[in-house]
Amino acid sequence: MASTILGRIPFDDERIAKDIARLESMPIPQEPYRVFTTGTWLNINLWNASGDHTDGFWYGHEQRPGRPTPLLDEVPYLREVLTTWFDPDRLTMVRGRNVVEFSIIPHRDFIEAGEVEQFFRVIVLLEDNEHSVNSDEDMVFHMRKGEVWFLDAAQVHAAMNMSSRSRWSLCLDFAAGPGFQPADIFARPEFYDPGLRPTLAERKPAASDLPERLRALSTVVSRHNIKDIAFLLGRIHLTEEAPIGASWDWLIDVTRQSGDAELIDIAERAKKFFILSREVGEDFTFLPR
Numbered sequence: 395m396a397s398t399i400l401g402r403i404p405f406d407d408e409r410i411a412k413d414i415a416r417l418e419s420m421p422i423p424q425e426p427y428r429v430f431t432t433g434t435w436l437n438i439n440l441w442n443a444s445g446d447h448t449d450g451f452w453y454g455h456e457q458r459p460g461r462p463t464p465l466l467d468e469v470p471y472l473r474e475v476l477t478t479w480f481d482p483d484r485l486t487m488v489r490g491r492n493v494v495e496f497s498i499i500p501h502r503d504f505i506e507a508g509e510v511e512q513f514f515r516v517i518v519l520l521e522d523n524e525h526s527v528n529s530d531e532d533m534v535f536h537m538r539k540g541e542v543w544f545l546d547a548a549q550v551h552a553a554m555n556m557s558s559r560s561r562w563s564l565c566l567d568f569a570a571g572p573g574f575q576p577a578d579i580f581a582r583p584e585f586y587d588p589g590l591r592p593t594l595a596e597r598k599p600a601a602s603d604l605p606e607r608l609r610a611l612s613t614v615v616s617r618h619n620i621k622d623i624a625f626l627l628g629r630i631h632l633t634e635e636a637p638i639g640a641s642w643d644w645l646i647d648v649t650r651q652s653g654d655a656e657l658i659d660i661a662e663r664a665k666k667f668f669i670l671s672r673e674v675g676e677d678f679t680f681l682p683r
Contacts, residue, residue, distance in 0.1 A: 396530065396532045396533075396546055396549075397528070397530045397532070397533070397535070397543060397544060397545050397546045397549075397551070398543070398544050398588065398592070399541050399542065399543055399544075399587075399588070399590040399591075399592055400516070400542045400543070400544050400576055400577075400579070400580075400586060400587070400588055401541075401542040401580065401585050401586055401587040401588075401590070402540045402541050402542065402587065402590060403475060403479055403518065403540045403542060404540060405475075405520070405539065405540050406471065409471040410471055410472075410520055410521075412471065413469040413470070413471045413472045414520060414521065414560075414562050416468055416469050417438055417469060417490045417492070417562065418492075418560075420438050420465060420468070422436050422437075422438070423437070423438075423439060423447065423448040423449075423450055424448070424450070425437060425450060426450050426451050427450075429677065429678050429679065430498050430499055430501055430668075431493075431496060431497070431498045431499070432496065432497055432499075432621075432625050433493070433494065433495040433496030433497060433555075434492070434493060434494040434495060434496055435491070435492075435493050435496050435498070436491065436492045436493075437450055437489040437490070437491050437565075438465060438489060438490035438491075439463055439465065439487075439488075439489055440462065440463055440465055440466045440469070440472070440476075440488045440489065440490055440564075441460050441461065441462050441463060441466060441476070441485055441486075441487055441488035442460055442461075442463060442486075442487050442488075443456075443458035443459070443460055443461075443486065443487070445461045445462070445463055445464075446463065447463035447464060447465045450489070452487060452507075452567065453486070453487075454486070454504060454507040454508075454512070454513050454567070455506065455507035455508060455674050457512065457569065458486065459486065459569070460485050460486040460487055460488070460567075466488075469490070472490070472564070475518075476488060476564075476566075477581075478581060479542075479580065479581055479585055480566065480568075480579055480580060480581055481568075481578065481579060481580065481581055484568045484569050484570075484578065484579060485566060485567070485568060486567045486568065486569055487565075487566070487567040488564060488565070488566050488567075489564070489565045490562065490563075490564060491562065491563050491564070491565050492560050492561065492562045492563075493526070493553070493555045493560075493561050494555060494557075494558060494559070494560055494561070495555070495556060495557070495558055496553075496554065496555050496556075497552070497553065497554040497555075497556070497625055497628065497629050497632075498552055498553045498554075499552060499624060499625055499628045499641075499668060500550050500551070500552045500628045500631075500638050500639060500641050500642065500668065500669065501550065501551070501552070501668040501669060502547070502548060502549065502550055502551070502668070502669050503515070503547035503548065503551075504547060504548050505548075505669075505670070505671055505672060506671075506672050506673055506674045506676065507674065510548035511570060511571065511572075511574075512569065512570055512571050513547075513548075513567065513568075513569075513570060514544065514567070514568040514569075514570040514574065514576070514579065515544070515545045515547045515565065515566070515567055515568075516542060516543060516544055516545065516565075516566040516567075516568065516579060517537060517542075517543045517545050517563050517564070517565055517566075518540075518541070518542050518543070518563060518564040518566065519537045519538055519539050519540065519541055519543075519561070519562075519563045520539065520562040520563055520564065521539055521560065521561060521562050522538055522539045523555060523557065523559050523560070523561040524536065525555055525556060525557035525559065526553070526554070526555035526557070526561045527553065527554055527555075527595045527632055528543075528545070528551065528552070528553045529551055529552050529553065529631060529632055529638055530545075530546050530549045530550070530551040530638070531549045531550055531551075531637075531638055531639070532549075533592070533594055534594065534595040534597060534631070534632055535592045535593060535594050535595060536592075536593040536594075536595055537563070538593060541590070544576060550638050550639045550669050551638070552628055552629075552631070552632065552638060554629055554632050566579075576588070595632070597631075597632075597633055597634055597635050598633065598634055598635070599634070599635050600630075600634040600635050600636040604630075604634070604636065605640075605644060605647070608627065608644050608647075608648065609647060609648060609651050611623055611648045612648045612649070612650075612651030612652040613652075615648055615649060615652050615654075615657060616657075617656070617657070617681070617682060620645075620649070620657055620660055620661070620680050621680035623645065623648065624641070624645050624661075624664060624680065627641040627644045627645055627648075628641040639669065642661075642664065642665035642668070642669060643665075645661045645664065645665070646658070646661045646662055646665060648661075649661040656682040656683075659682070659683065660680055660681070660682065663678070664678065664680065
């Protein structure tokens with residue numbers, strides 16, 4: 395199932411502004427998935443398996459049920475939205491998320507956790523930002539305020555907000571499994587409205603010689619900038635009509651052209667970690683072994 399809009403919540407602007415202001419003043423816990431991002435990527439844990447607001451680990455591999463953390467009581471409107479629009483019995487995790495001058499590298503989620511059919515990830519935008527885009531293997535799109543998006547996180551996907559303006563959202567994880575239907579996430583069947591059309595981002599055609607031109611990075615790639623180059627390559631598909639997964643092949647090609655065996659190893663391990671396979675709790679750094 396491709397990423398798609400499942401419905402739209404008619405937010406009360408005044409009440410949601412108050413809760414966003416409260417989110418902005420909350421302490422930021424340590425982020426266990428920071429290697430996937432660059433820039434500001436903040437996650438406030440409102441609902442999780444442990445009930446501990448400092449616990450940002452996703453326990454999908456254990457299929458743990460979720461429960462509110464104490465922080466949810468501090469954002470009463472968002473608590474109301476969660477419990478009146480969605481089925482709380484299926485919720486396993488909810489994060490209030492802000493991204494600023496940010497990108498997340500092309501990657502796949504759930505690959506360390508088992509059958510992807512068990513997991514269903516939803517993004518709800520709390521504010522608009524025309525500079526912010528998300529992508530999967532099919533399209534690059536703008537998520538709009540109030541839209542309830544199924545994000546097919548089992549596909550290779552990415553995102554970017556290269557402006558200094560915030561883009562707050564909720565990231566909701568639901569337990570799925572046999573017989574699950576997307577409408578099951580909602581508290582009432584009429585909330586399910588899959589006919590809404592997405593707002594697609596404009597991209598320019600990619601030059602036919604783009605891969606050859608990118609190989610010039612082999613003259614400058616080093617241990618000090620390979621992470622920056624990986625993120626640079628991972629953003630190209632967001633503004634040009636290039637396949638999202640090509641960025642990892644480009645990075646491997648660049649490092650092979652450099653002739654540096656350590657850089658080749660980093661690039662090949664990165665592709666494996668981000669889109670092919672990894673273990674629960676496995677970490678990665680763009681550094682030589």
